[in-house]
Amino acid sequence: MTWDETYSEGFFGPTTGSLLIKNLRGVVTGRLGDPLREVETIRVVSGRIEQIGGAADAEADVVIDANGAVALPGLFDTHTHFAIGDFNPKQNTVGFIESYMHGGVTSMMSAGEVHFPGRPMDRFGVKAVAVAANRSFTLNRPGGVRIHGGSLMTGPYMEEEDYEDLARQGIWLMKVGFGGFNKPTDAVPHVRWAQAAGFVVMSHSGGASSVPGVAPITVDDLIAMAPDIAGHINGGTTSLPELHVERLVKESTAALQLVQAGNLSASLHIQRLAAENDALDRVILGSDTPSGTGVMPLAIIKTIAELSSIGGVPATDVIAYATSNAARVLRREEGVLEDGRPADIVLVQQPVGGPADHPIDALNRGDITGIASVIINGQIRALRSRNSPAPIREVEVQPHR
Template structure:
């Protein structure tokens, strides 16, 4: 549903309004190494956070009583397979983007429009798909989610000047691994050309995809290509061998992407290796959906719960994988709760019926939190999630001045 269908302006205030969130139990900043910060208020003006921990009676057009919720930065899904609009033909799915927003995801990155019906694999066709998808998601944001679409599916048919030309059209994402390179390392010059033009480059890695014609990409290929993101190294769906992952951690500086659609055992081993080598700041999360694995609106928050509870890493740090780590790799301002940053927040409570008395404790023991509110660009996009477990307390929109 659109903003107007879900929360009419006459009730929640104009889109440029001030929004005060009070009675918080604390915030998670999204940065590695930081614990829950015990503050009770966040004040938003327009689309920016302007004060954290200020007075609870500050003037605001809209006031949310958080009822003891904890505020997290909005979550990034860095591996999503869009086509055009809120539809994916792989699973014949309509409305999945808004549904992921109900899972706390406020930013989604294209891993290539590989399920585009009749996807072209020629120089002009792939450029046209990237530009069309980019323009589509610029003009249409289902659920208010920040959609980073139009990821160029590069191939041997591309020429050096194409990358600079596409950058002028606003294209800044590229995917290696679905464009027809019979020898993956033939993509090396294309990666260099794209990065020189300002692209963030992701490479497929591990075993072959369910998409026909996609070859495995080994650690030698990844080290030679030097992508910005080594995609789904825990498997999409088949993971890299453990020894190869260790080489990737030691011999590259690529972001280490873990996806819900991959191998959980591999994810835990990769997290352990990254911790041992001081590389947790390189770990980012994605869903790798919709795909053959299906549609998973709670993919990111579920991954956070798993990596924390089984992997023994504090949930506040695992949240950073899906917030500040991802934002840094994608060169975005979102992902950290601090003054001056974009106002993308998720309000979470411990779930009804669970033993934890705090939402972060719930994640630490492997329980998905109850999502009680999602705010994107300073606008309320959802209150109680239709997908998460029920929060122990629901937030209230208390006043509109």
């Protein structure tokens, strides 16, 4: 394949080839507690990181001169509302996924296809929607983003063997709270059946959704259900009361999901509480969009800037909420920049016109960084972001070195 042919397909460099990123200012591993690594290169072969910190003159099919950018792991959005394909009917939105990629998001998780037009609420209908949504994103990845779709919207009509059957079909996500249970705790056996079949289970939490027929889910419900993820506990509808959050942190092991569409004050309180209880490794981030809040391509990087600058947690640790923490909960290899891992990488610079002289300092003071490139599976999917502030320096791509 020639350079021009590759360029015309919308990405730079084949997954099976090699990529060298040089002249980095540092690497954020994505692991909680890790400081910025002062290394200048990342070498990628066949979509995986071969070496961090190697020679700057190594041979590669494609070379990126980072011009002093910092490398972050690609960001996870763990609460995204797809229908099927790149479409959300709540806001009549088409083509939003690539725009989120321009916000540094390289992996997106379905929070259930709750906005699917005429969403069925019967045993065979919900299974069909989950399988169809999963298949649609298996065969179509807008912007190259890793889409984890087909989140089963379970209900009282499901039977134990349904979860085992769906697992054989490749379905591994489930959402509780939208399926017609008379009371939330009626879902307890379904959560256990799903988890036994290998599902990652997320529960709605807090106040009632704008979707008709959805009841509030309290901390007692969450503790009884014991989902893998306590969804948008800072709101997205209405946040859990502070005493309920304290119980959730202390009496459960669920991931604590904070969303941009929720209550920022509640997010800051939850972050403080998690820090006091040595539970920051349970915090994960989502956008909870597109929804009534709208479409927010910069939702995750904006949340990182807010939790760092106002919450006083170093940006390198807050980044972990959207990278290694999320990857661990979702049982994914992405989310950490280290040898052998998938090469999902975001190159960031401080924004033009800002007072910070380093992109991590920009996040620490609450400014969104300039995104200079997004790489997924070793392929360059975007250079200068069309959504973030302008990076102070752009990266340069040199093909076929």
